[in-house]
Amino acid sequence: MEKKTIVCISCYYKGYDFMDEMKNLGNKIILVTSENLKEKNWPWHAIDETFYMPELKPSVWNLEHLIQGFSHLMKTRKVDAVVALDDYDVEKAALIRETFRIPGMGQTTHRYFRDKLAMRQKAKDSGISVPEFTAVFNDHEVDEFTDRVPAPWVLKPRSEASASGIKKITSKEQLLEALETLGEERHLFLLESFKPGDVYHVDSLTFNKKIVFTSASKYLAPPMQVSHEGGVFRSKTLGRYSEDFKALEEINAKVLSNFGLINGATHTEFIRGKEDGKWYFLETSSRVGGAHIPDLVEASSGINIWREWAKIEDALLRGHDYSVSPPTGYYSGLIVALIKDKEPNYSNFECEEVVKFLPIDYHVGIVYKSGDASIVQDRLDAAAEIIHTDMLNILPPKSNKLSS
Numbered sequence: 001m002e003k004k005t006i007v008c009i010s011c012y013y014k015g016y017d018f019m020d021e022m023k024n025l026g027n028k029i030i031l032v033t034s035e036n037l038k039e040k041n042w043p044w045h046a047i048d049e050t051f052y053m054p055e056l057k058p059s060v061w062n063l064e065h066l067i068q069g070f071s072h073l074m075k076t077r078k079v080d081a082v083v084a085l086d087d088y089d090v091e092k093a094a095l096i097r098e099t100f101r102i103p104g105m106g107q108t109t110h111r112y113f114r115d116k117l118a119m120r121q122k123a124k125d126s127g128i129s130v131p132e133f134t135a136v137f138n139d140h141e142v143d144e145f146t147d148r149v150p151a152p153w154v155l156k157p158r159s160e161a162s163a164s165g166i167k168k169i170t171s172k173e174q175l176l177e178a179l180e181t182l183g184e185e186r187h188l189f190l191l192e193s194f195k196p197g198d199v200y201h202v203d204s205l206t207f208n209k210k211i212v213f214t215s216a217s218k219y220l221a222p223p224m225q226v227s228h229e230g231g232v233f234r235s236k237t238l239g240r241y242s243e244d245f246k247a248l249e250e251i252n253a254k255v256l257s258n259f260g261l262i263n264g265a266t267h268t269e270f271i272r273g274k275e276d277g278k279w280y281f282l283e284t285s286s287r288v289g290g291a292h293i294p295d296l297v298e299a300s301s302g303i304n305i306w307r308e309w310a311k312i313e314d315a316l317l318r319g320h321d322y323s324v325s326p327p328t329g330y331y332s333g334l335i336v337a338l339i340k341d342k343e344p345n346y347s348n349f350e351c352e353e354v355v356k357f358l359p360i361d362y363h364v365g366i367v368y369k370s371g372d373a374s375i376v377q378d379r380l381d382a383a384a385e386i387i388h389t390d391m392l393n394i395l396p397p398k399s400n401k402l403s404s
Helices: 016-024 061-075 089-099 107-113 116-125 137-150 172-188 223-229 243-259 293-301 305-318 373-391
Strands: 005-010 028-034 049-052 081-084 133-135 153-157 167-169 189-193 197-207 210-221 232-237 263-275 278-286 331-338 355-356 363-370
Touching: 005 016, 005 089, 005 232, 016 028, 016 305, 049 061, 061 089, 081 089, 081 223, 081 305, 089 107, 107 116, 107 243, 107 278, 116 133, 116 189, 116 278, 133 137, 137 172, 137 189, 153 172, 167 172, 172 189, 197 243, 197 293, 197 305, 197 373, 210 243, 210 293, 232 293, 232 373, 243 263, 243 278, 263 305, 293 305, 293 355, 293 363, 331 373, 363 373
Parallel strands: 005 028, 005 081, 028 049
Antiparallel strands: 133 189, 153 167, 153 189, 197 210, 197 263, 210 232, 232 331, 263 278, 331 363, 355 363
């Protein structure tokens, strides 16, 4: 069987299962990552070559140097696929694909999965409900928006992952001050109506434009809340036959179809408005969800999204068909929180519903599974109470990153 060469790009430590599975399928793996991640526990047994990029600032590389380095790499290696393992790498991978004419998502489509302004406009144009929003390029348009849409609003970076960099704004005066502070980076943001409600995430696999697997979950503490207020991050899966699951499955399919996704893994977020009960699109991304969401999905379904994504990429390279096993019917729950100690004592959390304790420095992380949704909820509630009372560290270190 011919070995295919896959370049994996990641400015964060993730994608272990993806690279391991790709190697199991008989491929050659080249990893391009940040210099400061040299000591991480990458799947070295699966990686044939590694190249390192210096960071200009967290997750940011010099793209001109990246292209130059890739050009040198291409002289002696035939690259069959380029895969972005993190949200911040989608732009890098799209640039490389277009520059070197490598198949896969290009720069036009990638904006719908990376640029929050582009994805909102695309959703709106496609008849998908979104919170009211505006670009902040023009003072008059910002004034018109704030006169028409009552506060509070949220000022969001267009290209940050999950809740990173989002600021809640409660008055025009505060908004003007925030825009002034942004200075030359103002065009990199958008302004959106703050819409209270429950936030959900849908994690999918797509092969040849067909969604072959869907998992839907509800955040019990959304990333934005945890990012701004500290506390405990929790999520739980929905029953596959519930009305919420069916509604999310339908709107998620509409998003991915209209955005032009052909293949791969996606993580998409929606909010159900507290006042009107309507579903609103928040954002999407062409990658596996972060914050250990793949562990949550695998506990409930038996589907490892990282490994299935690798199988999809391999099938595409070889011109084979792909199918995924039917998901199991469990409920699962995930809880992650920053704590004071480097290694948590898990003795108070032991129970038969625990699937795994997650090994994350200065964090407690637990995945639960049960055939009964109420038991999962009870375990999440009990764990949150213990963490809040005895373990929680509200002030995260600068290196902490919780993104979904």
